[in-house]
Amino acid sequence: MDPVVVIGAGVSGLAAAWSLHRRGIPVKVVEADDQVGGVVRSTRLDDGTVLDLGPQTLSTKDPQLQETLQEVGLGSRTLAADPASGRRFVVHEGQVVELPSGPLSLARTPLLSTAAKFRLLGEPFRKGGVDAEGEPVDAEAESIADFVRRRLGPEVLDHMVDPFVSGVFAGDPEKISVAAALPELQALEREHGSIIRGGVKRMQAARKEQKAREEAGGTPEERPRNRILSFDEGLQSWPRAVADALGDQVHLSTRVVGLHRTEGEEGWEVRLQRTGDSTSEVIRARAVILAVPAEAAARLLKEMDGAVARALLEIPYAPVSVVHVVHPLTQVEHPLAGFGVLAPSGEGRGILGSLWPNAVFPGRNPSGQAVLANFVGGARHPERAMAEEEEILGMVRRELGDLLGLRGDPTHQRVTRWPEAIPQYTQGHLDRIREVARFEEAAPGIRLVGSWRDAVSLGGCWATGARVGTEVARTLG
Ligand SMILES: Cc1cc2nc3c(=O)[nH]c(=O)nc-3n(C[C@H](O)[C@H](O)[C@H](O)COP(=O)(O)OP(=O)(O)OC[C@H]3O[C@@H](n4cnc5c(N)ncnc54)[C@H](O)[C@@H]3O)c2cc1C
Structure with a gap:
C-alpha cells in the first residue's frame, strides 16, 4: 500500500506523521535537512x-501532546x-x-499611569465591536494595535502588548491581524462584549464544571493546566524522539522537488532528490501532507495552482x-x-x-x-x-x-x-488561508500545515499537524 507522504520534518510535519502512524497508516516523512525539527x-x-x-x-x-511525549519515551526526560x-x-x-x-501588582505597577489603570478597569463597561465614534469595527481588518488601543488603551499597548507581540511573533502589532493571530481575544469580545468579563466568565465556567464533576462522584479530573x-x-529532544519512534519511515537529506497528481488514478507522485545527488526518483503517495514554510509550499504548488502559490507567497x-x-x-x-x-x-x-x-x-x-x-x-x-x-x-x-x-x-x-x-499574520492573512482551503478542497488528497497557517507557537503547530493527520487518516478509512 502506498504511504502518506509528509513533506517536512518540523514540528508540524512530525505531528501529522505521528497521528497517521498511531492509526496504523504507513507514512514516509521526507526532510531536506540532515536532521529533524525544522x-x-x-x-x-x-x-x-x-x-x-x-x-x-x-x-x-494539550493532553494529547502530553500523551505523545510519554509514547515516544520523553516522559522522564x-x-x-x-x-x-x-x-x-x-x-x-x-x-x-x-x-x-495579578490585580494587586497591576494596581501598583509603574508601567501604567493612574489614568491608564482606570481606563483598564473600565474595559468591561465599554461597548463591544465599535470604535471610539461608535461605528462598528471591521473585525477582520483590525490590527492587534487597534484592537488593544480600543479595548484596553494605548498605554497597555505600548508597555505590555507591544513587547509580547515582539516576543511571540517578532512582529509589529500595527500590522498583525488580531483575527488571524489572536482570535481567542476577539472571541471574548464577540461572545461577552469584553475581554475581562469574558475571561472571568470562562474561568468561572471551568471551575463550575470541575465542581459538578466532583459532586457527581467522577474522578476529580484536573483541569488541563x-x-x-x-x-x-x-527542545530538539522532542522531534528527535518522535522521529526515532517513526523509525525508517523518516528520510533525511531528501528534498521534494516535484509534486503531481497520478494521471488517471487517485494518488500522487512525489519527486525526491537526495542531497549531493543530481538524479531524482519518483515515489507514489496515497495522500500528501505539505508541512514546509509558505515559500517552499508555493514552489511545489505553482504549476498545479498559480492562485494558491501567489497567496502563499504573500505571507511575509x-x-x-x-x-x-x-x-x-x-x-x-x-x-x-x-x-x-x-x-x-x-x-x-x-x-x-x-x-x-x-x-x-x-x-x-x-x-x-x-x-x-x-x-x-x-x-x-x-x-x-x-x-x-x-x-x-x-x-x-x-x-x-x-x-x-x-x-x-x-x-x-x-x-x-x-x-x-x-x-x-498581516492584514489579509485569513483571505490567504481561505485560498489555501479552496485549493485543498479542489485537490483531494493533499493538505497543507505549518506555522504560517493558523498558529505560530510550537503547541499550536503540533495541534494543527495532529488534527490534519487525524483527518487524513479518517478519509483513508
Ligand atoms: C528563533 C525562533 C524562536 C521561536 N521561539 C518559540 C518559542 O519559544 N516557543 C514557541 O512555541 N514557538 C517558538 N517559535 C515558533 C516555532 O518554533 C515555529 O513556528 C515552529 O517550530 C515551526 O514548525 P514547522 O514545522 O511549521 O516549520 P519548520 O520548523 O520551518 O519546518 C519545516 C521543515 O520543512 C523542511 N523543508 C522545506 N522545504 C522542503 C522540501 N522541499 N522538501 C523536504 N523538506 C523541506 C525544512 O527543512 C524544515 O525542516 C520560534 C521560532 C523561531 C524561528
Missing part, C-alpha cells in the same frame, strides 16, 4: 550546558519550567521592570537572530530570577528581548553559569538580524551591559540566524 534546534556545550538555538520553550495544555521563572520583565524608561501578575516545558537535551516572514552569551553568574548584576525581559519598540533598544534559560530550566545547566538567549531583528528591524556577526555580538553585549549590568568576557557566545524565522 527551526527547533538544540546543542550541548562541552561543559554540559544545553542551548536551544531556535525556540526556547514549549507552552502547552521532560522538564517543567522552574516556578520561580514565572516572573517576567519588560524594559520601561530604560529600566528592567516586572510585569504585573498550561505547562511550560523543555527536555533534558533541549520576519528574520530573527538568536544570540547566546554565557557568562559566570558573578558577571551579571541582575539576579536573572525570571523568564526574561522583553523590550517594547518605544524603548528603542537593539534587542527584542533576552530570555534566561538558566533560570527556567536550571537542571540543564550543570556549570551554573548565566545563559542568556537574546533575540535580534524581527519585522521592524530585519536588517539587524542579518548584520555582521561581530556587529550583532557587540550590540547585544552593550544592551545587556546597560540593562542587566553584564560585564567581562563570555565563556561562550554564538549567533544563530533564522532568515525566515516567523511568518507574519
Whole structure:
C-alpha cells in the first residue's frame, strides 16, 4: 500500500506523521535537512550546558501532546519550567521592570499611569465591536494595535502588548491581524462584549464544571493546566524522539522537488532528490501532507495552482537572530530570577528581548553559569538580524551591559540566524488561508500545515499537524 507522504520534518510535519502512524497508516516523512525539527534546534556545550538555538520553550495544555511525549519515551526526560521563572520583565524608561501578575501588582505597577489603570478597569463597561465614534469595527481588518488601543488603551499597548507581540511573533502589532493571530481575544469580545468579563466568565465556567464533576462522584479530573516545558537535551529532544519512534519511515537529506497528481488514478507522485545527488526518483503517495514554510509550499504548488502559490507567497516572514552569551553568574548584576525581559519598540533598544534559560530550566545547566538567549531583528528591524556577526555580538553585549549590568568576557557566545524565522499574520492573512482551503478542497488528497497557517507557537503547530493527520487518516478509512 502506498504511504502518506509528509513533506517536512518540523514540528508540524512530525505531528501529522505521528497521528497517521498511531492509526496504523504507513507514512514516509521526507526532510531536506540532515536532521529533524525544522527551526527547533538544540546543542550541548562541552561543559554540559544545553542551548536551544531556535525556540526556547514549549507552552502547552494539550493532553494529547502530553500523551505523545510519554509514547515516544520523553516522559522522564521532560522538564517543567522552574516556578520561580514565572516572573517576567519588560524594559520601561530604560529600566528592567516586572510585569504585573495579578490585580494587586497591576494596581501598583509603574508601567501604567493612574489614568491608564482606570481606563483598564473600565474595559468591561465599554461597548463591544465599535470604535471610539461608535461605528462598528471591521473585525477582520483590525490590527492587534487597534484592537488593544480600543479595548484596553494605548498605554497597555505600548508597555505590555507591544513587547509580547515582539516576543511571540517578532512582529509589529500595527500590522498583525488580531483575527488571524489572536482570535481567542476577539472571541471574548464577540461572545461577552469584553475581554475581562469574558475571561472571568470562562474561568468561572471551568471551575463550575470541575465542581459538578466532583459532586457527581467522577474522578476529580484536573483541569488541563498550561505547562511550560523543555527536555533534558533541549527542545530538539522532542522531534528527535518522535522521529526515532517513526523509525525508517523518516528520510533525511531528501528534498521534494516535484509534486503531481497520478494521471488517471487517485494518488500522487512525489519527486525526491537526495542531497549531493543530481538524479531524482519518483515515489507514489496515497495522500500528501505539505508541512514546509509558505515559500517552499508555493514552489511545489505553482504549476498545479498559480492562485494558491501567489497567496502563499504573500505571507511575509520576519528574520530573527538568536544570540547566546554565557557568562559566570558573578558577571551579571541582575539576579536573572525570571523568564526574561522583553523590550517594547518605544524603548528603542537593539534587542527584542533576552530570555534566561538558566533560570527556567536550571537542571540543564550543570556549570551554573548565566545563559542568556537574546533575540535580534524581527519585522521592524530585519536588517539587524542579518548584520555582521561581530556587529550583532557587540550590540547585544552593550544592551545587556546597560540593562542587566553584564560585564567581562563570555565563556561562550554564538549567533544563530533564522532568515525566515516567523511568518507574519498581516492584514489579509485569513483571505490567504481561505485560498489555501479552496485549493485543498479542489485537490483531494493533499493538505497543507505549518506555522504560517493558523498558529505560530510550537503547541499550536503540533495541534494543527495532529488534527490534519487525524483527518487524513479518517478519509483513508
Ligand atoms: C528563533 C525562533 C524562536 C521561536 N521561539 C518559540 C518559542 O519559544 N516557543 C514557541 O512555541 N514557538 C517558538 N517559535 C515558533 C516555532 O518554533 C515555529 O513556528 C515552529 O517550530 C515551526 O514548525 P514547522 O514545522 O511549521 O516549520 P519548520 O520548523 O520551518 O519546518 C519545516 C521543515 O520543512 C523542511 N523543508 C522545506 N522545504 C522542503 C522540501 N522541499 N522538501 C523536504 N523538506 C523541506 C525544512 O527543512 C524544515 O525542516 C520560534 C521560532 C523561531 C524561528
